[in-house]
Amino acid sequence: MNYRKPFDAAEYARRLSDVRRRMDASGFDLIVCQDPANMCWLTGFDGWSFYTPQAVLVHRDDDVPIWFGRAQDAKSAHFTTDLPAENIIGYSEPLVHHPVDHPFDELCDLIVRRGWGSARIGIELDAHYYTARAHQHLVRGLPNAALSDNAGLVNWARLVKSEAELVLMREAGQICSRTMNRAVAKIAPGVPQHEVIAEVYHAQITGVNGKHGDYTSLCPLIQVGEGTSTPHLTWTDEPLPNDTLVMMEIAAARRHYHAPLTRTIHLGKPKPDIQKLASVIVEGVDTALDAARPGATCEAVEAVWQKVLNRNGYRKESRVGYSIGLNYPPDWGERTASLRPGDETVLEAGMCFHFQSGVWLDDFGAAVSEPFVVTDRGGERLCDTSRELIVID
C-alpha cells in the first residue's frame, strides 16, 4: 500500500533527536503527545481518529516512538508511519466512550510494563483533545510517576520549518491563492453565500499543478455586512446584497501544512472609511513584513504594525499573528509564538506566521492578511493574491 510520506527518514530522525534534546533540557524521561499535529510531525501518522484518545510516546532512551490508539486505527499507523509493528499498540474497542473505563487505563499499563512507571512524564496539559478526564486516568494509573505539563515542547520544536516543510508551505500558499481567486470570481450580488463556499472547498481539494489539497483545520469563514464586525461566523444561504462588505478567511492545506489568508471584498462603491481602513491595513502589513527578519522579536514586529495603525487613528486589541505549519482541526495556529506585546520570541529564518491583520470596528471590519516565512530579506509571502480592498462594482 502506497501512502507516500511527505518526508524522508532523516527528517523524522532529526525531529526526534531535537525533541529528545529538549526533553533532556526540561527533565523529562517520557512525553505523551496527544495533539494530532505533534503525532503526525513525530511519526507521519495521519487519519481522522483524533476524536478518540490516542497518543505518540517518546522516551529519551529510545530511537523510535510508540503509537498508541484505538485497535481499529492501528492499521492506519501501519500504513502511514514507518514504525515497527511492536511500537504500534491498539487499545480495546469497548473502551471507546466507556462511561467508567478509559483508553488511557491501558496506556498506563503499557507505560508500567515498559518500566516507565516512575518516570518523569511530560504531558500536553492544554492540547485540544487532552481532556480533564483523560488526565485523571493517567494520574490515577501512574501513581509513582512525576506527571507535569510539557508546555508544548513538541509544538515549540515545530516552530522553525525545514526546507522540505517550506516546500509544502509554499505549495499550500499556491493552492490558497488560487482558492481565494476562485472565491472572489464567484462573489457577486445575488449569489448565495454557500455557493461561494462550495467553490472554495472544491478549489482547496483540487489543488494546483497536480498538487492536491487536504482538509483545513478551520472551515472557510465568510462574513457579510454587519457580520464583518466579528471573525468566526460561517455561511448561510442568504444572497449577497448590493453595496456590502464581505470578508473571507480561508486556508489551503498541503499534506496538512497550512497557508491561511483573509481578504475583504466590497460589492459596489466602498465608502471612504472602509477604503481608508483597508489601505492602512495593507500599509501596516507591508511595513511589518519588512521588519520580520531573523533577530527581531515577535513583539517588535507587532509594534511596527500597531504604530502604522495608531498613526491613522486605529488600534487592534488582539494579537496580529501566530505561528503556522502542520495542523489538524480545530485550529491552524501552532499555539506557540504570537505577534503581540509581551512575546519576546526571537524570529529565525524558516519560522512561518499568519499575519492576521483583521481590524474589527464597532459596525464593520476589514482584513488583508498574509501567511509568510521569515527570511533574511523580511517576511516572504506564501500567497500572491492581490493585496488591497477588492472592489466588485
Added chain:
Amino acid sequence: MNYRKPFDAAEYARRLSDVRRRMDASGFDLIVCQDPANMCWLTGFDGWSFYTPQAVLVHRDDDVPIWFGRAQDAKSAHFTTDLPAENIIGYSEPLVHHPVDHPFDELCDLIVRRGWGSARIGIELDAHYYTARAHQHLVRGLPNAALSDNAGLVNWARLVKSEAELVLMREAGQICSRTMNRAVAKIAPGVPQHEVIAEVYHAQITGVNGKHGDYTSLCPLIQVGEGTSTPHLTWTDEPLPNDTLVMMEIAAARRHYHAPLTRTIHLGKPKPDIQKLASVIVEGVDTALDAARPGATCEAVEAVWQKVLNRNGYRKESRVGYSIGLNYPPDWGERTASLRPGDETVLEAGMCFHFQSGVWLDDFGAAVSEPFVVTDRGGERLCDTSRELIVID
C-alpha cells in the same frame, strides 16, 4: 442582521427546562458546558470559535443561560442567539494562548461575582475541548465550589429529537444521499482520489432543493484496496486502480445536524468473498433496523445484527452504532448511547443513530451503513442511496 435561527424560542425554553430538571435530579446548581454542540443546542450559538476556551453556563434558578467566550467572538453570540446583552460575556484578548493565565480565570471571577462561588458545579470532564489545563484553572479559581463531572448531562438531554430537529435530520439525509450519489458517479478507474473528494465537498455545501449544507464534523473519508481494512484514512492523489475495493464514509450537515453514510464500491468484478460480506452486512442492517423500535435496548439491537453476522462466519468487535444529531468537529457522534453489548439504553421514538455496519477483516473491509430515526415501525432510514455493494464494471 438576519441569522435565521433553526428553532423558535419555545424549543430553546423546552430544552432549558429539561436540562434544569436533569440538574436538579443530579444535584447541580450550575453546569458549565464547553462542548460546542451543547452550547449551540442550549442557545443557538454558532461560529468556529471552539479552538479557544468558551462555555455556556446554566444555573438552576435562571431562565436564561450565560455565554462566555473570547471578546472577539461575543458579537457572534449577539448575532446567533437571543441572549440578552448582559448574558454575553467576553474575556480579555491577551488570555488567548497565554502561557500562565487562562480565560477560565475570568470565568471563575464571573461565577464568584454572580454569587455561585460555593455552588455544586457540573463540568463536562470529557468534552473534546475541555482540556486538563482548563480544568486546573477552574479548580484553582473556585476553591469553595463542589466541582464534579456532569457525565454528559446535556448530551443525554439531546438524545431524543424534537419534530423540528427531525426535519433537519431528514434534510441532512437528503443532502447526504445526493452527495454519495455524486461521489459514486465520479468514481472510475484512473480518477484520482482527491477529485472524488472535491466533488463530495461541493455537493455537501450546495445541498438539495434550496437547502444548503454546513461543514461536517469529520472530513469525507475514503479508503482504497488494502486501505479498506482500516476506517479513518483520508484521501491521496493516487488514481483509483482497476479491480479494487473503495469505501467511503461521508455525511451531510443541515444547520449542524448530521446524517452520516458509508458505502462500498467495487471497481471491476468483485470476488465472491467481498460480495458475500457486503450482502451479509445488508441483511444484518435490515434485520437490526426492523428491531430498532421504542422499548428495545441498544444492546438488543446489536445482538440482532451480530447474530446475522455470526451465522455467516463474521464478527464485528467494535460497536455497530452510536447516537447522532447536532454536532461539531471532531465527531458527529453524540457520545451517549451506543449500539453494543452492555448498553441498556432503552430506545424511544425520535432517537437517531448511525448504524455503522463496517466490518474490517484482515486485508479488506466493507460497510453499508445507515443513519436512522427510531419509530414505532422500526428504524426509518434518513438516506435513500441504494444499499448494496456498488459495482462499477
